[in-house]
Amino acid sequence: MFRLLKRKLLQRTSDHKDEAKAGNDYAHIKLDIKLDDNLNRIRNILGESNDVIIREMKIGRNSNIDAAIVYIDGLVDRNLINHDILQPLMFNLPLIRDNVNQKHASLIEFFKSTVLTVGQITESEDMVTIISDVLSGNIAILAEDTAEALLIDAKGWEKRGIEEPGNEVSVRGPKESFTETLRTNTALLRRKIKDPRLTFQNLQIGERTKTFVTVVYIKGITQENLITEINQRLKRINTDAILDVGYIEQYIEDAPQSLFPTVGISERPDVTAAKLLEGRVAILVDGSPMALTMPFLFLEGFQNPDDYYTRPFFATMIRWVRLLGFLLSIYLPGLFVSLSAFHPELFPTELLVSVAAAREGIPFPVVLEALLMLLLFEILREAGLRLPRPLGQAVSIVGALVIGQAAVSAGLVGAPMVIVVATTAITSFLVVSYADTGVLFRLLMVIVSGFLGLFGMVLFSLEILSHLVSLRSLGVSYLSPLVPIDFKSFKDTFIRAPLWAMDNRPESLAPLDKKRQAPNLMPRASKSSQTGREKP
Amino acid sequence: MKRKVKAKIYLTILLILITICLAGCWDSLELNKRSIVSGLGWDLDPKTGEVTFTVQSIVPGGGQSSSNISGQQQGGSQTRSIQVDKDTGPGMYDAITRLTQHVSRFPFYPHTKVYIFGKEGAQYGIYQFFDVQARNPDSRPNALIVVSAEKKASDIMNIPDGLEKIQAFGMAAEINLSAQYSKYPAVTVFDFQKRIMSKTTAPIAPIVGIAKEIGSEGREIKKLRVAGTAVFKGDKMIGELNERESSGLLWAINKVKIGFITVPEADLEVVKAKSKIIPELQGDKIKITVEISEDSDLVLFKRRQDITVGVVRELEKDLEKEIKNQVMASVEKSFALDADIFGFGEAVHRKYKKEWKELQPKWDDIYPQIEVEVKVDAHLKKIGDIYKAL
Amino acid sequence: MFLEKGKISNFQLGLLIIGFVFGSSVIISPGQGAGHDAWISVALGLMESLLIVWIFTTLAKQFKGMTIVEINSLVYGKILGTCISLLFIWYLFHLGAMVLDNYASFFKLEIYANTPRIIIILALVLVCISTVGRGIEVLARCSAILVPITILIAIADSALIIPQIDLKNLLPVLDVPISQILWAGHAAASFPFAESVAFLMVLAFVDITENVSANFLKSLLIVGIILIIVVARNFAVMGPMAAITNYPSYLLAQAIDIGEVLTRLEVLIAVNLITMGFIKVSVLLYGTVLGLAQVLNLHSYRPIILPIGILMAILALTTFGNSVNMLNFAQKGYPVYAAFFQIGIPLITLVVAKLRKLNPTGGSKA
Known part of the structure; x- marks a missing residue:
């Protein structure tokens, strides 16, 4: 009830805001016939910024028509302005001036169809469109006695080229990534x-x-x-x-x-x-x-482009490795903490003896030790990431060698803990999509296991599970095809079936065209090739 | 509405976290506050009824410099790897509690590999211990039961074991190895419990004693040695089996895995063995047939003679006789002790459950009268790399 | 009025049932009291419970899309129906408390000796509360992941203990008097199989109601066979010890030792207990709050989850002073007490409905 009211109120205020803006601004302004008025208005709107160029000129046989072009310096291609707009307008126009009145309805129409040698041209009489187009790198041409402007797409700013992907590296796949444009x-x-x-x-x-x-x-x-x-x-x-x-x-x-x-x-x-x-x-x-x-979907995080570019066997194995890595990265520190603080009976005896030996004389409780090391790792990672590259490497060396080694030999942390944290650190990057999720869960898991041991960990995992199954992404169940179970779509989950076997698109997305390919695409030698050189 | 529910869910999660955090960590105990117990000794003084509790714990990081050679003198640069503490009290838990007065850490039992009983205590009765053991979740069903050949359990818990840093683990390994070679039984808590709960079957346990040797400098060196099988009646130890009788017992209860048998003219390695106890009720009399079938390989032939079919048959016959003798020796001994170490009673129970109701109360009287027949079916399989004498 | 919008599939229902029946029987062997013939008792109990299940699924089938509460008010009228519904809800509530008690006793005894019971119980109940708050659909989906894991662990557990199995321990068959086996069989039916009567609150939300009955029986058969194997296995390994220990499966898992590598696996049993206990308590809590919401004509059952859950925890904390009382009740009192709710209410309701010739959903098959 209240919420509804609130929403209505909010809606009203936002409407109100729009109106207010329109009052001050230029929302409903149409172009005028007078060029000077138009230009003044544009000047008012765009302000005094010196990257706004308004070039006034006279065109026509006797240079009797006033016109202007408006653009933002740096966003447009200068060559294009010079060669394809200014040149035709100023040089070609006088010659064919007579045609205008006979064949073309208006001057603007004439420009568009005959004079300008550029690709994408639109016309508009709306100030909003003109301004926003100009701001996104178009050129506006206005003329006297015309309540319309020509908008020419002349985007030509400095941009980065297509480079290799930096985060999602692939061994065999294409090596191009999106850019900012x-x-x-x-x-x-x-x-x-x-x-x-x-x-x-x-x-x-x-x-x-x-x-x-x-x-x-x-x-x-x-x-x-x-x-x-x-x-x-x-x-x-x-x-x-x-x-x-x-x-x-x-x-x-x-x-x-x-x-x-x-x-x-x-x-x-x-x-x-x-x-x-x-x-x-x-x-x-x-x-x-x-x-x-x-x-x-959750399992998408475990897929990698290389899975599909290589043959299926290794791809399947590596998927399991990723899954294992993900689980390890979340559970390992917590498991170590709960085993050593709560359930040493679950260690194999020999392992317990060496873990206990490493634990001798360490001043912190194991929970604190784990949290400290995990935090330290996050600090190192962040520092390595943000610092300029050469410095970042220095940081990682200091972190790995000096802190890791020295802390162990000084007896501040046990060697097993360093191994655990290092393993976690590496495995957490196996599944890039959940790297940051993993960090949080790992910390939470350590805290929970510090309080309640394995019991706490299992309960926390249950809570996560129940949260996960309740999640949806755009209406599709997050854990599908695991839950609700769909065996047909299992071909691209824990195994990566051969491409020729994946006949259908994933069912959970309810694609309109279910078939991906013709059936029975399993490669086999054709009859003709069997009659080759070899004799049976 | 939906958002409200969601908020509630998160509130609950928060609640969980808060409770858990407020809860603290009662059961958390750092490893450097626990002492890991490797072996446990239990003694009872028959005169006073006082219980002595001996705890062998692992010294963390101990025994690092492994320069000592077995038999060499102890100490020197070598750090201790185990520590033995014991205390006595009128009851078991008194003894355990008194331990805290001179032990700095909380004893942690689930890694105990052996439970050792002093001979005196075992003869008095060890029910108490098993009651505690079964009630207490800290104990493991896989731990081994050992009876000390000496009076006290602690007598054998201090003897250093050659190869293993931790003596109790070494003791367990010795017992397991001797059981693997079918010399003495390895008895876990589970096995012992099963037998102690049966109304007729007598529990057994290996006996570990001290073997003395003269070392290089004329000093006496003590070593552990598995030295017999203790036979219990109920929870009281009433006698022991020697080596031969122990093997006989293992043959009869189907515990022989591998091992060596010596017959007058050859040594044979057992590779496969199986036995079966078949009871038969003949009127008032009970007849038990122990059927043993085994395969063995020849490892030593003392006669310088080629091995022919006749020799093989001869050897098989000797083998059968030897196994039969071993089994009969243990049967005789068990009759003498009137302790059903083979589980004949349970075998009768399984087959004649109606009659069993009458037999069971007077089993002690019936048992020594049982007629036991041992049928051995021995086969010689391989004769080694040579087929003629050297 | 629909309090629950979620729908669960038949497959999920099956897994939910399996998880529910597993519940605390992961650690507490059914069929206690029949010595090493416990597996026969469990088998008898399974058969009895199949009959019971047939009764109440018939009821659910006849009144499609209705929970027992709605059925009651339809069959008995407003006042009597409400009374019977409240009794039934009490049973669910009490059962939930008993499961919590079992589970807390286990943890308190075996692993968390120094942790207060209230923390152990509260921690689980809070997770259940949060899950129930997400609806039956989420619960069913959780079970779809947890139950296969549990079954896998149970199978692995049994496989790893094979070297220590001695089938002679199961002989002689029928060693104890038949009456004792039958009573233990009935006890096994009342715990854990027929406790699935709680699903009378859930069956209404199954998407395809036609083969619910068969599906229900099938899942019960699966879990029943697993339990029979588990019970038989326990006796085959431990002999008479399995009859006197509280948690035979846990003790058995402690004994697993494959080359000193695959050992100390008892934690898996504890994990199973938590996950399956979670499912059972959640279903019972769900049934309780949904039933209560329907009886009280609430708009949503969600606001009462937290208070009811906490009450359940409190009941669990106070019911049984010690485990001897609990054991006594479990073996002597419970089979009688539960029979009223498991057989009595559904059977009487079915009969009354037949007599009154009620056929509200127009189901011609009934």
Whole structure:
């Protein structure tokens, strides 16, 4: 009841805000016929910034037509302005001035169809569109006696090239990753999937940043519910800035209070393409070299592009290694703590003798020892990450050798604890998607096991499990195909079935086109090749 | 509504965390506050009824410099690897409690490998100990039961064992090895419990004693040695079996795995053995047939002679006779002690459950009258790498 | 009015039943009192419980999509129905407390000697509360993961102990008087099998109701066979010791020793107990709060989960002074006490419904 009221109130105030803004701003302003008025208005809106260029000129046979172009320096391609806009306008126009009145309805129309030698041109009389286009790197051409402006796409700013992926390294796969430019990213995807049904849907989000956000999906595969749901969630975002794909993630995720991510993130076009082909939706954000994919399921974290580029046997084994690594990274320190503080009877005797020997004379309780070491590792990791690269390496050497070695020989921590923490540190990076989730759970697990031993750990795991099964990503159960169980989709979970056996797309995403390939694709020698040189 | 529920869930999680945190950690005890007990000795003085409790614990990080050679004098640079503490009190828990007066750490029992009973205590009766053992969750069912050949358990808990740093583990290993070679039984708590709970079957346990040797400098060196099988009646030790009788017992109760048998002209290695106890009720009389089948390999042939089919048959016959004699020796001994160490009673029970109700109360009288027949079916399998004499 | 929006599949229901029946029988052997013939008693108990289950699934089938509370008020009328429902809810509540008590006694005795009972009980109850708050669907899904793990552990446990199995320990068959075996059999039916009568609160939310009955019997058969194997195994390894110890399976797991590497596995049994106890307590708590919410005409059962859960914990803390009382009740009193709820209520309700010719859902098969 109250909530409803509150929401209504909120809605009203936001409406009100919009109106207020419109009053001060330029929302409903249309262009005037007078060029001077228009330019003044634009000057008012864009302010005194010196990167705003308003170039006034006279065109026409007798230079009798006033015109102006407006653009932001640095965002546009200067060559294009000079050669394809200024030159035709100022040199070619006088010659064919006469045509205008006869053949073309207006001057602007004439420019567009005959004069300007550029690709993408739109026209608008709306001040909002003009301003936002100019701000995102278009050129506006205005002329006297015309209540319309031409908007020319001339984006040409400095940008980073396509580089190798830094976080998701693959041995055999393609070595390109997304960049900060939205157009480049869409092109990367388009190059992978040349299906006309691959759809890019554009949105602009952010009151001030006006960031371009593109929703990508393949029509005919992706369940329509997913697309509408994503669009609704994106439209709900009413914020002033979207600076990275991470902003979007936090506004649209299913379980904002969960430690588990419900949105997938990748910097690899091939991974994103594969997810699109499975029936997922991707979101690209201008200025961010990452793509979001939804729905994101728990087991996706254990998949890796190399799994699919190599033969299935090793891929399956390595999946189990990842799973084991994930479990180890969460449970190992807690297990060690509870075994040594609560249940030494569970150690094999010989191991207990050596663990006990290492424990002699260590001043802290084992929980504290574990927490200290884990914290120390996190500190080292963060320092190594943030410091300039050469320094970062120095830090890791100091951390590993000096602190690890010295702490053991000084008797501050036991050698087994160092081994445990080091193992955890390494294994936690096996599954990149849950690396940060893992850190938190590991710490919590150590704390819980410090209080209640294994019992606490099991109960905490139960709580996590019950939380996990209650999670959904975009309406798809987070643990599927494990829960609810779907044996057909097991081909890409704990085993990685051969590609020729994965005939269907994952059932849990309810793809519109279930079939991925023709059946019976298992490679076999054709009859003709059997009659080769070898004699039976 | 949904959000409210979610908030509640998180509230509960928070509650859990708070309770757990407020709860503290009652059962947490750091490893450097525990002393890991490797062997436990239990004695009872028959005159005073006082219980002596001996605890052998592992010194963490002890015995590091492994420069000592077995038989060399102890001490020197070698750090202790075990510590033996004992105390006496009118009751078992009195003794344990008194230990705290001179032991700095909380004894931790689940890694105990052997429970050692002094001979005197064993003869008095060890029910008390097993009651505590079965009630107490700290004990392990796999620990071995040992009777000390000396009066007190502590007498054999201080003798250093050659190879192992921790003496009790060495003792357990010796017992297991001798059981593997079918010399003496290895009896776990489980086995002992089973026998002590049976109304007729007599518990058994290996006896460990001290063997004395003269070392290099004329000094006397003491070593542990498995030296017999103790026979209990109920919870009281009433006698012991010697080596031959112990093997006979193992043959009869199907515990022979591998081992060596000496017949007059050869040594044979047992590779496979199986035995079965078949009871038969003939009127008032009970007849027990022990069927043993075994395969063995020849490892030593004392005659310088080629091995022919005839020789093999001869050897097999000798073997059968030897095994039969061993079993009969143990049977004779058990009749003399009137202790059903073979579980004949249970075998009768399994087959004749109606008659058993009458037989069971007077089993002690019936037992020595049982007619026991041993049937051995021995086979010689391999004769080694040579097939003729050298 | 629908208090529960979730739906569970037949498969999940099956696993939930298995987990529920496992419950505290992971450590407490059913069929105690029949000596080494306990496995026969368990088998007899299983057969008896199949009959019982057939009765109450028939009831559930006849009144599709209704919990026992709704059925009662329909069959007996408002007032009498409410009374009977309250009795039934009390049983669920009391059973939950007993499971908690079992489980706390185990931990207190075997592992956490110095930790107060209240902490042990509260820790589990809070996890159950939070899960029940997420609805039956989440609970069923949890069981879909936990139950296979438990079955796997039980199988592994049995496989690893094979070297120590001596089938002679199970002979002679039928050593104790038949009456004793039958009574132990009935006790085995009342604990743990027929306790699944609690599912009368859950069956309403199964998505396809047609083969619920068969499914129910099938899962009960699976868990029954596993329990028979477990009980027989315990006696085959431990002999008479299995009859006198409180937690034979736990003791047996302590004895596993494969080359001094695979040893000290008793912790797995403890883990099983926690997970299965969690499922059982959660189902019972769910039944209690849902039933209560229906009786009291509440809009949602969620607000009363926490108080009822805490009450359950308190009852568990105060019911039995010591384990001798508990044992006495479990062997003598409980089979009679439980029979009223497990057989009495469903059977009488079914008969009355037949007599009154109630057929609310128009099910022609009934």
